[in-house]
Amino acid sequence: MKRIKLEDMKHKAPFEAPDGYFDGLAHKIQARAVEEQKEKGVFALPLPVKLAIPVLVLVVMAVIFWPFNQQANPTADELLAEVSTEALIDYLYESEVTTDELIDSYGSEEENEDESIWEEGLDSTDLDQLLIDYEITGEYL
């Protein structure tokens, strides 16, 4: 059998367009172009602008809601600053806290500070000097 060579064949593609296809094609494309132009309308913004819009909305929302958020959750210092001195005095009076109790509670903080002395390294000379200063005799030792 003779070998078929491409160059010997008809250089013709077997595809045909339906009758009258090209007559209506220009009109079809024109109509589609007009339709796409209409659809674009307001949304015909460049891509960077489209991407920037949601970011801008988030920034605006953050600016609007940030101060309210801050006010909704005030810190302890801010709350205390709002209480007047008179109100504090009234509270102490009504809660029947005595002056001695107040002094004691203040003193306990000082004691706590004193405790830190013992946490630091003291040599025997310092300890002896402290015993003399506080007149601590042998009965306690």
Added chain:
Amino acid sequence: MVIDHDDADDVTQEVFIKVYKNIVKFREDAQLYTWIYRIATNECLTFLNKKKRRFFLPIGDVESELLGKLDSSPHVTGDEIEMKLQKALLKLPDKQRLVFNMKYFDNMKYDEIAEITTTSVGALKASYHLAVKKIEEFINED
């Protein structure tokens, strides 16, 4: 390239819509004919790539689909050997098929094809001769 008439119609419309939208960007350093041809080839390859990606079809399935359309489409008329040539063409990679169609059916010069596909003349010649070899082998099988 896309075998089916409806697909060819879609691609043709898309090409001219793109031409209409981008005509202001057309630089006169190329011929209008070459520029439109380039848009058309890009659209064709994009269409076929989309077809492969859609439904995650393997390449073989797209080939089967196009072969089916080749057999059933009322707009495909050709004798037995012409149909066999078309079936052999579907076995080629899309870009090689495109180059073959431009050279063999449209009788374009390598320089023109090179300008349209932005490929070197040497590469096009190699691609075409390889395609001819593969097609002749397929046609002469049996």
